[in-house]
Every structure is written in structure tokens, then in C-alpha cells.
Amino acid sequence: MQPISFDEAETYEPDDGWRRVAMAGSDRFSFEWFEKPPGHSSPMHDHENEQVCLVLQGELTVSTDDDRVTLGQYDSVHLDAWETHRVENTGEERAVGLDVFAPGRSFDFWTGRD
Numbered sequence: 001m002q003p004i005s006f007d008e009a010e011t012y013e014p015d016d017g018w019r020r021v022a023m024a025g026s027d028r029f030s031f032e033w034f035e036k037p038p039g040h041s042s043p044m045h046d047h048e049n050e051q052v053c054l055v056l057q058g059e060l061t062v063s064t065d066d067d068r069v070t071l072g073q074y075d076s077v078h079l080d081a082w083e084t085h086r087v088e089n090t091g092e093e094r095a096v097g098l099d100v101f102a103p104g105r106s107f108d109f110w111t112g113r114d
Contacts, residue, residue, distance in 0.1 A: 006033070012107040015040065017094070022107065030104030036060070036095045041088035049101040051079040056098060059091030 002024060010022040017037030025031050036058075044063075053062060054076040061070045062077050064085045069077060079085050089095040 025104045029102045032099045036089040044086045046084045052100040054098045056096045058095030061088045061090040
């Protein structure tokens with residue numbers, strides 16, 4: 001067993017108000033808690049990982065090349081590996097969510113980008 005304390009977990013804060021926290025996981029899957037301020041959007045991107053995004057608080061709009069869906073509290077979406085997408089807080093309050101990735105990944109995905 002390998003417990004991870006939220007307050008001591010690795011964090012990544014690329015933009016003001018956009019924070020990601022690495023939760024328990026492995027090289028086979030990983031969990032990232034995140035928060036986004038109103039109006040914030042990740043860039044369009046893709047990755048080798050399948051992804052499930054679960055909204056815990058607020059509203060998030062997930063866009064792909066072919067579709068767009070707005071998720072409310074406890075709604076989720078599955079994204080295939082290499083599916084180009086972005087996640088945007090289209091609500092008026094802070095959005096909080098949980099991303100699950102398979103295979104697992106580290107914050108190197110973001111920090112190693114050009």
C-alpha cells in the first residue's frame with residue numbers, strides 16, 4: 001500500500017488558478033485532482049493515455065475535433081488515446097475535477113512540452 005496525502009502530493013500549477021495534484025497511481029493508471037478558474041481552458045492537445053474526466057464541482061466543457069459536451073457536477077467523459085481535446089471552465093465558479101489516465105503519466109507531459 002502506498003498512501004498519498006493530498007497536502008503533500010506533487011503539484012503542478014501552470015497558470016494562475018489552474019492547479020493539478022498527483023494522487024495515488026502507477027505506471028498503469030494515474031489520478032490527477034485539478035481546479036480551473038472561470039474562463040480557463042487547456043490548449044488543444046492529445047496524448048497516448050486514455051482519459052476519464054469527472055467533474056466534482058462546477059462546470060467543464062470538453063471539446064474534441066468532432067464534438068463538444070458540457071459537464072456538470074458528477075458528470076464524466078471518456079477520451080480515447082490520441083483524441084485531440086481541450087477542457088474549459090465555462091461556468092462562473094471554480095471548477096474541480098478528477099482525471100484518470102491509462103497508462104499512468106507524470107507532470108512531465110506538461111513540463112516537457114515545447
